[in-house]
Amino acid sequence: xxxxxxxxxxxxxxxxxxxxxxxxxxxxxxxxxxxxxxxxxxxxxxxxxxxxxxxxxxxxxxxxxxxxxxxxxxxxxxxxxxxxxxxxxxxxxxxxxxxxxxxxxxxxxxxxxxxxxxxxxxxxxxxxxxxxxxxxxxxxxxxxxxxxxxxxxxxxxxxxxxxxxxxxxxxxxxxxxxxxxxxxxxxxxxxxxxxxxxxxxxxxxxxxxxxxxxxxxxxxxxxxxxxxxxxxxxxxxxxxxxxxxxxxxxxxxxxxxxxxxxxxxxxxxxxxxxxxxxxxxxxxxxxxxxxxxxxxxxxxxxxxxxxxxxxxxxx
Amino acid sequence: xxxxxxxxxxxxxxxxxxxxxxxxxxxxxxxxxxxxxxxxxxxxxxxxxxxxxxxxxxxxxxxxxxxxxxxxxxxxxxxxxxxxxxxxxxxxxxxxxxxxxxxxxxxxxxxxxxxxxxxxxxxxxxxxxxxxxxxxxxxxxxxxxxxxxxxxxxxxxxxxxxxxxxxxxxxxxxxxxxxxxxxxxxxxxxxxxxxxxxxxxxxxxxxxxxxxxxxxxxxxxxxxxxxxxxxxxxxxxxxxxxxxxxxxxxxxxxxxxxxxxxxxxxxxxxxxxxxxxxxxxxxxxxxxxxxxxxxxxxxxxxxxxxxxxxxxxxxxxxxxxxxxxxxxxxxxxxxxxxxxxxxxxxxxxxxxxxxxxxxxxxxxxxxxxxxxxxxxxxxxxxxxxxxxxxxxxxxxxxxxxxxxxxxxxxxxxxxxxxxxxxxxxxxxxxxxxxxxxxxxxxxxxxxxxxxxxxxxxxxxxxxxxxxxxx
Numbered sequence: 075x076x077x078x079x080x081x082x083x084x085x086x087x088x089x090x091x092x093x094x095x096x097x098x099x100x101x102x103x104x105x106x107x108x109x110x111x112x113x114x115x116x117x118x119x120x121x122x123x124x125x126x127x128x129x130x131x132x133x134x135x136x137x138x139x140x141x142x143x144x145x146x147x148x149x150x151x152x153x154x155x156x157x158x159x160x161x162x163x164x165x166x167x168x169x170x171x172x173x174x175x176x177x178x179x180x181x182x183x184x185x186x187x188x189x190x191x192x193x194x195x196x197x198x199x200x201x202x203x204x205x206x207x208x209x210x211x212x213x214x215x216x217x218x219x220x221x222x223x224x225x226x227x228x229x230x231x232x233x234x235x236x237x238x239x240x241x242x243x244x245x246x247x248x249x250x251x252x253x254x255x256x257x258x259x260x261x262x263x264x265x266x267x268x269x270x271x272x273x274x275x276x277x278x279x280x281x282x283x284x285x286x287x288x289x290x291x292x293x294x295x296x297x298x299x300x301x302x303x304x305x306x307x308x309x310x311x312x313x314x315x316x317x318x319x320x321x322x323x324x325x326x327x328x329x330x331x332x333x334x335x336x337x338x339x340x341x342x343x344x345x346x347x348x349x350x351x352x353x354x355x356x357x358x359x360x361x362x363x364x365x366x367x368x369x370x371x372x373x374x375x376x377x378x379x380x381x382x383x384x385x386x387x388x389x
Numbered sequence: 390x391x392x393x394x395x396x397x398x399x400x401x402x403x404x405x406x407x408x409x410x411x412x413x414x415x416x417x418x419x420x421x422x423x424x425x426x427x428x429x430x431x432x433x434x435x436x437x438x439x440x441x442x443x444x445x446x447x448x449x450x451x452x453x454x455x456x457x458x459x460x461x462x463x464x465x466x467x468x469x470x471x472x473x474x475x476x477x478x479x480x481x482x483x484x485x486x487x488x489x490x491x492x493x494x495x496x497x498x499x500x501x502x503x504x505x506x507x508x509x510x511x512x513x514x515x516x517x518x519x520x521x522x523x524x525x526x527x528x529x530x531x532x533x534x535x536x537x538x539x540x541x542x543x544x545x546x547x548x549x550x551x552x553x554x555x556x557x558x559x560x561x562x563x564x565x566x567x568x569x570x571x572x573x574x575x576x577x578x579x580x581x582x583x584x585x586x587x588x589x590x591x592x593x594x595x596x597x598x599x600x601x602x603x604x605x606x607x608x609x610x611x612x613x614x615x616x617x618x619x620x621x622x623x624x625x626x627x628x629x630x631x632x633x634x635x636x637x638x639x640x641x642x643x644x645x646x647x648x649x650x651x652x653x654x655x656x657x658x659x660x661x662x663x664x665x666x667x668x669x670x671x672x673x674x675x676x677x678x679x680x681x682x683x684x685x686x687x688x689x690x691x692x693x694x695x696x697x698x699x700x701x702x703x704x705x706x707x708x709x710x711x712x713x714x715x716x717x718x719x720x721x722x723x724x725x726x727x728x729x730x731x732x733x734x735x736x737x738x739x740x741x742x743x744x745x746x747x748x749x750x751x752x753x754x755x756x757x758x759x760x761x762x763x764x765x766x767x768x769x770x771x772x773x774x775x776x777x778x779x780x781x782x783x784x785x786x787x788x789x790x791x792x793x794x795x796x797x798x799x800x801x802x803x804x805x806x807x808x809x810x811x812x813x814x815x816x817x818x819x820x821x822x823x824x825x826x827x828x829x830x831x832x833x834x835x836x837x838x839x840x841x842x843x844x845x846x847x848x849x850x851x852x853x854x855x856x857x858x859x
Contacts (some may be wrong), residue, residue: 190434
């Protein structure tokens with residue numbers, strides 16, 4: 075497969091997955107903000123989203139105060155914010171457009187009509203209609219695009235690059251959601267009634283509320299939530315699940331240059347395969363997650379260098 | 390002017406080959422038609438069958454309007470068109486081979502040497518280069534119009550990068566999806582095997598000794614007006630769609646950059662003009678092409694389709710000589726008519742043109758796409774005077790032709806169903822001695838009342854084209 079084609083496929087799937095995860099993160103933050111608490115605490119969790127995406131500067135250029143509506147406006151519909159859901163859906167569509175011949179008709183039509191619909195919606199319309207509905211819509215469109223991929227695409231290299239993009243992005247995003255929420259929730263030390271709703275919302279944001287019940291059959295504790303999202307090998311949005319799949323897809327596309335990238339992926343996978351939540355919490359979850367996100371970033375670079383960026387005549 | 394109507398005869402009766410459609414149209418409730426037309430619009434948008442218009446906001450995409458009344462051609466009429474097209478394209482390919490080898494046609498005095506050798510489209514780089522099967526224009530899009538019963542004229546032979554075939558295929562798909570009952574009642578000759586036929590031709594002209602050639606489609610990129618078509622054809626043929634930056638040349642061999650390293654490329658269906666193909670040989674500022682590809686091509690290590698330098702045969706200054714080419718190379722009388730053409734570089738022709746501007750169509754010799762032309766009868770005094778100045782300043786840049794009474798066909802427009810002018814572009818595929826085409830082609834229709842310009846860039850639409858077996 076053409077390197078450039080693989081590159082577009084990889085980024086197409088990353089952007090659609092990123093849009094979905096951003097919708098999930100904003101949704102959980104919005105829901106948590108509805109639970110009675112101080113305005114400060116609420117605005118702090120909105121500020122965390124901006125910080126998480128390193129967008130403080132760009133945000134400050136447009137808005138003087140951090141509050142729910144502003145952050146939502148910025149992260150949902152702002153075309154100038156390259157990290158907004160709007161931009162992600164556009165970029166997913168643009169990447170798909172560049173390789174539409176490689177996609178099945180159903181996949182292309184899904185991404186194209188997602189973008190055409192998204193383009194029509196102004197933020198005020200979305201907000202007044204209930205922003206939660208919009209987040210549901212984004213998740214459904216992402217599911218649809220994943221579904222058409224799984225249901226119609228030949229499972230050859232194209233499919234492997236799409237899966238790689240999806241899983242790397244998801245691993246990164248699950249780590250992010252956990253990182254930002256764990257820190258907003260945990261330092262309070264208050265394990266009273268609101269905690270249940272907040273942790274519940276976090277689990278729901280990665281569709282893991284029922285999964286948690288099934289796996290632990292017990293009350294919700296922060297440690298178990300972290301364990302579930304990091305180590306559960308069967309939960310489609312957990313870090314281990316993502317890395318299992320990354321390893322598998324990377325094996326299927328390996329070439330003569332990709333040895334080092336595969337080794338790095340294997341190391342990261344081993345951490346998840348044989349790690350324990352107790353050890354992570356002892357050394358600090360935030361540090362561990364930051365390190366994990368760095369490694370995911372490096373892995374993305376490695377894949378880019380080995381497969382996606384033309385190697386030139388020398389190769 | 391009296392125009393030939395494709396559907397109705399001079400007395401207002403429905404022509405035999407439109408009887409079935411007419412019956413269906415009268416029996417179908419207008420609401421259903423309206424619903425189906427809206428459905429078609431929506432589907433074309435969702436599928437993204439769009440084109441970009443040069444001069445409009447960058448990246449903006451428009452739909453080409455699709456009309457649900459088909460253009461129907463009876464099989465016998467198509468048979469005669471087809472044999473005329475075979476003859477014409479065969480002669481054009483022989484002309485190109487001759488021009489770039491022994492130039493017998495010049496020696497025989499049939500075409501003035503300077504018309505060929507000084508033509509901007511003539512590529513001296515191609516002199517003496519031998520091509521597989523001696524074919525230059527593997528894909529030709531010949532524009533044909535009808536003036537009367539059995540009276541067809543060739544307007545243009547597009548031998549560089551003719552486009553539009555994807556609309557031909559998508560229009561058919563759309564008609565079958567909207568109105569399957571019509572196809573149950575009519576024997577419409579299928580066209581969907583075009584990509585297969587194209588792939589077969591491209592494989593047949595691979596460089597010598599390559600038994601299982603790697604074929605690719607080369608596009609200028611996603612912002613090109615015909616990008617949809619490029620992706621469509623690559624996908625339908627199951628070959629890679631590449632851009633210039635995906636290819637490189639090493640030791641006069643072309644490779645593409647893949648996830649498994651470089652891979653050799655044997656046949657390139659390029660949708661990029663000569664000028665942009667190789668910054669080392671042609672326009673140095675082109676970032677769309679592949680440095681060194683001309684050398685690889687000259688060495689016979691890769692096939693370009695169409696060949697470099699085909700423009701010398703479809704240039705409007707060469708067009709008037711095509712009937713002579715057919716006589717010279719094939720020893721046959723041309724089946725298809727040429728439009729009588731005044732070459733303004735000749736003083737007599739220029740004088741005639743200037744005296745009759747209001748009746749003539751004036752075209753730039755090197756223009757294409759309906760840009761830079763004057764349709765006398767449809768123009769204002771100012772426009773005519775403007776062209777008069779252009780002509781006087783640069784007579785050899787223009788040709789003039791009588792305004793043909795282009796046939797028309799009932800078409801859905803705002804005020805209901807009304808006749809609109811149309812043309813036909815069949816896509817003719819050549820490899821070696823073999824010249825093939827799928828029945829019909831792309832019918833383009835000028836949606837503006839009275840307009841004779843059918844180009845999509847000038848607001849033209851398309852119709853499904855049916856070659857109807859008896």
